[in-house]
Amino acid sequence: MAKDYSRTQRIGDQMQRELALLIQREIKDPRLGLVTITAVDVSRDLSHAKVFITVMGQDDNAEKVELNLDILQDAAGFLRMQLGKAMKLRSVPQLHFHYDASIRRGAELSALIERAVAEDRKHQGSDEE
Numbered sequence: 001m002a003k004d005y006s007r008t009q010r011i012g013d014q015m016q017r018e019l020a021l022l023i024q025r026e027i028k029d030p031r032l033g034l035v036t037i038t039a040v041d042v043s044r045d046l047s048h049a050k051v052f053i054t055v056m057g058q059d060d061n062a063e064k065v066e067l068n069l070d071i072l073q074d075a076a077g078f079l080r081m082q083l084g085k086a087m088k089l090r091s092v093p094q095l096h097f098h099y100d101a102s103i104r105r106g107a108e109l110s111a112l113i114e115r116a117v118a119e120d121r122k123h124q125g126s127d128e129e
Contacts, residue, residue, distance in 0.1 A: 011089070012040040015049060018086045019095075022079055023072070032071050033057065033064065038100045042093055049093035052100035065099050072097045 020037050034056040041050040055068050072079075076095040084092040 008042045008044060008046065011046065011087075012042040012049065014087060015042065015051075015083060015093075016040045018083055019051060019079060022082050022086075026078070026082060027071070027075055029071050029075075031067060033068050035068060035072070038103070046089070046091060046093055049095055051095055051097050053097060054100050054103050069097050069099060 016037050016039065019040070023032075023035055023037070036054045036056060037051060038054055039052040041052070043049070051072075053068070053072065055065050073096075076097070080092050080095055083089075
């Protein structure tokens with residue numbers, strides 16, 4: 001049986017769960033918004049991890065998103081130390097935080113589709129009269 005789920009994926013998933021709890025419970029910065037971790041991509045040699053986040057309610061404000069990324073990047077050493085305590089790894093990857101705009105793009109596309117469907121219904125209603 002082939003490996004469908006690699007070790008790096010398992011580590012990334014566990015890191016995602018642990019980081020979500022750590023950010024919620026341990027980071028006390030009042031400027032930090034409601035951060036959601038959407039994915040963690042761990043390199044094959046386990047030396048680096050890209051942590052993709054979204055900031056709920058502040059997707060359109062680039063300054064606040066950048067502020068949240070800066071806060072998390074400043075706390076990366078602390079979060080890495082806490083991950084080392086929570087996970088049984090020989091070495092904990094360096095954390096690099098990135099903004100994940102896919103949820104915002106998905107909402108925009110959904111709104112466009114809904115608008116197109118509403119326009120189509122409006123045109124069909126005027127054609128029938």
